[in-house]
Amino acid sequence: MVMAVAEFTQTPLDLPGCLALAALSTAAGGRAEVEIRPGWREPLNLYTVVAMPPGSRKSAVFAAMTAPLVEAERQLIDAARPRIVEADLARKMAVKEAERRAIDAANLRDPAGRAEALAAAAEATLEAEKPVPALPRLIADDVTTEAAASLLAEQGGRLAVLSAEGGIFTTLAGRYSSGVPNLEVFLKGHAGDLLRVDRKGRAAEHVAAPALTLGLALQPAVLTDIAKMPGFRGRGLLARILYSLPENTVGRRQVGAPAVPGPIDKTYTSRLTRLVLLLADDNEPHRLRLSRDADRQILELERRLEPRLAPHADLAHITDWASKLNGAVARLAGLLFLAExxxxxxxxxxxxxxxxxAARLGHYFLGNALAVFDQMGADPTVGDALAVLEWISRVRPQSFSRRDAFTALSRSRFRKIADLDPVLQLLDDHGFIRPEEQPQRAGPGRRASPRWSVHPAAAETAETAQC
Incomplete structure (x- = not known):
């Protein structure tokens, strides 16, 4: 399905692949866990974020990969509606009965009879206070943290926030709470830690083992924005996310690509829907265990990763993220196993x-995390310079004018020609280009656009930088 959707939409495999993992996480999250060894269990829910520029057909891929979840949710609602109607009617009748018994007890004068009537009224009141089950819900989109906590409590601890945008991060940063970040639900929803929410005027909400899924397809600029949001890095939210930065295929896509074959779409839909329905009513999560060989593999992954987390090792700057990598690999292995x-x-x-x-997927996500965290902390001018270098490696000019570069490069990056000046100066400082001498103007007229000669090795250096 991943390959067929990528072919049809002419998008990188990364996009439907990550959304397929988010879809599996939605189906199994809160209903299954993997035990690596005694004392170490990982719930099978993931946070995945794919970053691609506008016009990348994120929404089309998103709809194709999550459609079975929408269908499963509809089937769950249809199956639950009669029970909910019955429970609501029973509650209304119980309320009436409790009121009647309370009146009868109040009207009795005989102490013994009154005590018996009060006991019956209390029992009827307890019956009337039984909650009516909520309609099943798998997916939320534009949801506040308070609403997410309530939905988790209603849905037995399971919920997926799936969106083709990144608005949830603005909400977490405090859009609806006067700029005060509210990350608790999303921190505990990944780890499965006890969640208690107390609010004035409302009953406390308690979720013993919350299992949130996060599956987002957003624009790369959002990643830079969230790095600046208070608490996102320091409290560990960014360390919980599996990132993907696919290659941009816009401008090189095949027109008229074949549609997803019907049998593939049907099989994907039926299997994913079935997984949701089979796990939906399980209150206790299925516990998966590793084989001896699988356990040895996890141990080997731990041994190889640990030295790389040392203060001067290559992953020291993303220790918060890399420390969770083996747990993520275990979660991925559990999801792949369930799917099969x-x-x-x-x-x-x-x-x-x-x-x-799962380890190969973990290696993929590690490479992307390194790129994302570099991008989050990077000087924007460096990113712009890399874009100019990419153009140089593709076009391979011996020289170019400032106007040549401005005409060829994206307006979303360089809105006016003066925006190129600090970038060209940076490339000049590092020896990629060299300003050419400007000819003397013989008369009136517009001054010629400044020109630069390109270092013969600049294109090869640019290709290496991109790799």
Whole structure:
């Protein structure tokens, strides 16, 4: 399905691939966990974020990969509606009965009879206070943290925030709370830690093991913005996310690509829907265990990763993220296993090949995390200079004018020609280009656009920088 959707939409495999993982997480989150070894369990829910520029067909891919979840939610609602109607009617009748018994008890004068009537009225009142089950809900989009906590409590601890935009980050940063960040629900919703929410005028909400899924497809600029939001890095929210920065295919896409074949779409929809429905009513999560070979693989991953977290090692600057990598690999292995053995093999141990596949995904996400955290902390001028270098490596001019560069480059990056000046100066400082001598003007007229000669090795250096 991932390959077929990527072909049809002419998008990188990364986009539908990450959304497929988010869809699996939505189906299994809160209903299954993997035990790596005694004392270490990981819930099977993920936070995934794919960043691509505008016009990348994110919405089309998003709709294709999440459509089975919408269908599963509809089926859950249809199945639950009669029970909810019945429970609501029973509650209304119980309220009436409790009122009647309370009046009867108040009118009795005999102490013994009154005590008995009060006990019956109390019992009827307790019956009337039984909550009516909420309609099943799998997916939220533009949701506040308060609403997310309430939905988690209503839905037995499971909820997915899936969106083709990144507005949830603005909400977490305090859009509706006077600029005060509110991250608690999304921090505990990833780890599965006890969540208690107390609000004035409302009953306290309690979720023993919340399991949130986050699946976003947003624009790269949002990643730079969230790095500046208070608490996002320091409290660990950014360390919980699996990032993807796919190659931009806009401008090189095939027109008239073949649609997703019907059998593939049907099989994907039926299997994902079935996984949701099979796990929906389970109050206690299924516990998956690793095979001996799979456990040895996880241990080997831990041994290889640990030295890289040392203060002067290559992952020291993203220790917060990299420290969670092995847990993420275990979660990925559990999801891949569930997807394959549906629905009968859940009692079998997770084999080593699923850990191997998850480790390769972990390596992919590690590379992307390094790029994302570099981008989050980067000087914008450096990013703009890399864009100019990419143009140089593609066009390979021996020389160019400032106007040549401005005409060729994106207006979303360089809105006016003067925006190029600090970038060209940076490239000059590093020896990629050199200003050419300006000819003397013989008469009136507009001055010629400044020109630069390109270093012969600039294109090759630019290609290396992109890799």
């Amino acid at each position: 053995v549906l629905p009968t093999g859940w009692g079998e141990p997770v084999p080593a090949r699923h850990v191997d596949a």
